[in-house]
Amino acid sequence: MNRSVITGKRMSKVYHLPAEDIYAVNNIDLDIHEGDYVAIMGPSGSGKTTLLDILGCMDSLSSGELKVLGFDVSGKKEDELVKIRRGHIGFVFQEFLLIPTLTALENVEIPLHFARKNVKRAECIDLLGKVGLKHRINHLPKQLSGGEKQRVAIARALMASPKILIADEPTGNLDTKNSQEIFNVFQKLNQEGLTIIVATHDEQLGKQARRILHLKDGKICS
Amino acid sequence: MNLVSLSYKNLIRKKIRTGLTVGGVAIAVSVLVSLMGFDKGYQRGLKSDIDKMGYQLLVTAKGCPYEAATLMLQGGGGLRYMEQEVYSKIIQDSRIDKVTPQLVHTVADPDKNDGQGGMMLFMGIHPSLLELKPWMEYKMGGWFSSETALEVIMGYEAAELEQRVVGDQIYVPGIDQVLTVVGIFKRTGTQDDGIIFVPIQTARDLFKLDNKLTGIGIKLKQIDDLVDFQEDLYNEPGIQVISMAQVQGTIYNLISSARVMTNSIALIAVVIAVIGVINTILMSVFERTKEIGVMRALGASRLDIFKIIWFETVMICFIGGIFGNILAFLGGHLVEQLVRGVIPYVPSGQLIYITAPLVFSSFLGAVAMGLMAGIYPAIWASSLRPVEAVRGSE
Ligand SMILES: Nc1ncnc2c1ncn2[C@@H]1O[C@H](COP(=O)(O)OP(=O)(O)O)[C@@H](O)[C@H]1O
Ligand SMILES: [Mg+2]
Numbered sequence: 001m002n003r004s005v006i007t008g009k010r011m012s013k014v015y016h017l018p019a020e021d022i023y024a025v026n027n028i029d030l031d032i033h034e035g036d037y038v039a040i041m042g043p044s045g046s047g048k049t050t051l052l053d054i055l056g057c058m059d060s061l062s063s064g065e066l067k068v069l070g071f072d073v074s075g076k077k078e079d080e081l082v083k084i085r086r087g088h089i090g091f092v093f094q095e096f097l098l099i100p101t102l103t104a105l106e107n108v109e110i111p112l113h114f115a116r117k118n119v120k121r122a123e124c125i126d127l128l129g130k131v132g133l134k135h136r137i138n139h140l141p142k143q144l145s146g147g148e149k150q151r152v153a154i155a156r157a158l159m160a161s162p163k164i165l166i167a168d169e170p171t172g173n174l175d176t177k178n179s180q181e182i183f184n185v186f187q188k189l190n191q192e193g194l195t196i197i198v199a200t201h202d203e204q205l206g207k208q209a210r211r212i213l214h215l216k217d218g219k220i221c222s
Numbered sequence: 223m224n225l226v227s228l229s230y231k232n233l234i235r236k237k238i239r240t241g242l243t244v245g246g247v248a249i250a251v252s253v254l255v256s257l258m259g260f261d262k263g264y265q266r267g268l269k270s271d272i273d274k275m276g277y278q279l280l281v282t283a284k285g286c287p288y289e290a291a292t293l294m295l296q297g298g299g300g301l302r303y304m305e306q307e308v309y310s311k312i313i314q315d316s317r318i319d320k321v322t323p324q325l326v327h328t329v330a331d332p333d334k335n336d337g338q339g340g341m342m343l344f345m346g347i348h349p350s351l352l353e354l355k356p357w358m359e360y361k362m363g364g365w366f367s368s369e370t371a372l373e374v375i376m377g378y379e380a381a382e383l384e385q386r387v388v389g390d391q392i393y394v395p396g397i398d399q400v401l402t403v404v405g406i407f408k409r410t411g412t413q414d415d416g417i418i419f420v421p422i423q424t425a426r427d428l429f430k431l432d433n434k435l436t437g438i439g440i441k442l443k444q445i446d447d448l449v450d451f452q453e454d455l456y457n458e459p460g461i462q463v464i465s466m467a468q469v470q471g472t473i474y475n476l477i478s479s480a481r482v483m484t485n486s487i488a489l490i491a492v493v494i495a496v497i498g499v500i501n502t503i504l505m506s507v508f509e510r511t512k513e514i515g516v517m518r519a520l521g522a523s524r525l526d527i528f529k530i531i532w533f534e535t536v537m538i539c540f541i542g543g544i545f546g547n548i549l550a551f552l553g554g555h556l557v558e559q560l561v562r563g564v565i566p567y568v569p570s571g572q573l574i575y576i577t578a579p580l581v582f583s584s585f586l587g588a589v590a591m592g593l594m595a596g597i598y599p600a601i602w603a604s605s606l607r608p609v610e611a612v613r614g615s616e
Contacts, residue, residue, distance in 0.1 A: 049613075058519060059609045078607065079524065086521030093612065097516040101231035113225060114521035160521060 026218035042215035090157030147178030247542025267569030277439035346425025363405035515611025535596030543588030
């Protein structure tokens, strides 16, 4: 068995609204190992995004414990969380969220600046090649299709050589063919040893992961 | 690609908005540079005008000192008359290095300015004038043939205006007299250029001003004696002594109220520009909330975000500074003409004097403006919580 990269115990995230308290993540225990490929599935509002944000050190817990890559994350402030994210965790979002003024290549370079690493152009081009976009490196996002944009976003997430890739409904804005391509990329990356956690509500795609967690009302039900 | 170019690319994303904001900054900077350049140019021009009077003190008949100061710089000496005795008495003083009497008289000339009418400015002078103003050289001809000759030497512009050369006859309206041009001075860049000079005795004869004077210019051997000398003459009846330093101060005071107004305009321009910059940057931050969130997710620290936004602001102001200076250079002429119309005395020479240190400090000012205007939007952007930023406001 590989070692744990994420260990969460009795994790909860509560939103206090005037009318009620919403348990977006409700008392979840979770263990994710190096090289895992986990699909988090569930209907809209079931807490997928909230859970991913917590696992990705973007958001803090209301209660419970969480260790990510050996760092104790529970109760940490944003300024410390960013140091864990930087260089350790890659993010892919449903809306791609590329920087529109930058070319594909420049978008991929971005995390290196924040990690204060030297930009190695060849590496960036290699990464774009890996997601099948070697011929698109100087294109601006608006010149790319949705599937291409998402693949640039994946390359960008991989740039700082993260241990964990977190993808929140990465195919939510894509058609079936493009969605499958994205999952093919994930498959390949996972085979190379990358830990991947992906949220989706598409059964077909979710099944391709090694492990599936069904989420309902902030709880894991299978 | 680095953070600075990220900021830059962001600015050119909304060209019109950025352009307008840069324009606002440019106007503020150009107003500032023009005004400060004007201040410098004015003081400089005034000082050079006063130095080129050649004397440190002017004795005139008692009257309004402001009026005297202004008239004198415009070539007159206050058109009130003193008696020749005053001159005879003053030249006894051993502290005097050089002294020259003047008799200024104006004659209305209905033909001047294409029939609109104007003034001919005559000044009766003594050879000692050229000792006080050694830079006055002849372009043509030379000094009068005698102390009572019916001859004139023309200032450069006075001659130029009427295309006069040595040997020409000029007609003096009113007294029905014709005078011969015997000399023309080179350009001095002062009011002397517009004057028609005649021997002082000739002026007295022509204008029926026997034994009269309008001014006595005095240069002392030692400038330290100036105050004492002035005090000694204080008690002489019917005359006043004005030092050039006082004239300078007086004229400068005259325009100081105008300066308060123009400085307020500059201040308003700066405030408006700063508000414009803050508004533009805030809007661009709001629009990019999600992008900022992504950058935070990808490892950008608060400081990184702060820097990106701050760079943008400073860049706007820096570019505004460049255009502002260009505008000040090009528009300075226009401002100069405007100013010439509203203030009481305008020295000759370039009025708006833009120096390298002025340009440099205006850049510093623009950058400082950017640094200040950028603080609030940059803090705002950098304190966005990454989760909320990424999810956006939907
Ligand atoms: N910032 C928030 N404030 C209040 N409630 C929130 C907030 N974010 C999410 N929620 C609530 O938490 C629950 C889970 O949301 P989310 O994690 O986005 O679900 P999913 O990604 O599975 O659609 C939902 O009921 C949602 O309304
Ligand atoms: Mg979601």
